Amino acid sequence: MLVRRVLVLLMAIAVAIACSEKKGPVNPPACDCPYQGDLDGSGVLDAFDVIATIDVVANGHVDPVDPACSHIGRADCNCDCVADSADVDYLIESAFANGPRPCNPCEAGNECPRVQVALLLARR
Ligand SMILES: [Ca+2]
Numbered sequence: 084m085l086v087r088r089v090l091v092l093l094m095a096i097a098v099a100i101a102c103s104e105k106k107g108p109v110n111p112p113a114c115d116c117p118y119q120g121d122l123d124g125s126g127v128l129d130a131f132d133v134i135a136t137i138d139v140v141a142n143g144h145v146d147p148v149d150p151a152c153s154h155i156g157r158a159d160c161n162c163d164c165v166a167d168s169a170d171v172d173y174l175i176e177s178a179f180a181n182g183p184r185p186c187n188p189c190e191a192g193n194e195c196p197r198v199q200v201a202l203l204l205a206r207r
Contacts, residue, residue, distance in 0.1 A: 116152035120160045120174050120185030128178040128185075136174050139166050155188045155195045162186035164195035 118124045122135035124147075138144040139158040146156030146166050158166035160173040176182025186193055 114151060114189035116149050116155070116157075116188040118147075118149055118157050119152075119155075119162075119188060120157060120177060122147055122157045128174065130178070133171065133174055133178060136160075136166070136171050140168060140171055152188055155193070159188075159195075160185035162188055162193040162195070 120128055120132060120136075122132045122139070125131070135144070136158045139146045139156070146158045148156050155162065155164065156166055158170055160170040160177065163169070173182070174185065177184055188195070
């Protein structure tokens with residue numbers, strides 16, 4: 084009886100070790116863009132984001148990207164793959180005039196760059 088209990092205990096330990104070995108580092112999400120339009124990452128769309136977007140569009144400042152959202156910069160509020168004056172207008176509407184929130188770059192159809200996709204389709 085004692086031998087049986089020891090065997091059951093050893094099997095439980097072996098299963099516990101096997102299960103713990105299967106746990107590895109958690110994979111980051113494939114696409115996660117929590118700060119689209121929120122260039123300073125404050126969690127709020129405000130004048131600081133508008134100023135930062137103008138700096139990206141007009142003054143050549145670096146457009147920040149989220150780690151799991153490297154295909155698009157935060158300043159591209161309408162997900163057309165370009166940071167331009169339309170994004171400044173879009174962000175002002177979002178922040179101050181109850182306009183729609185900046186786009187979700189993780190949604191289908193918002194992939195960037197789209198030019199390459201269009202070229203690939205044109206080659207077919
Ligand atoms: Ca844009």
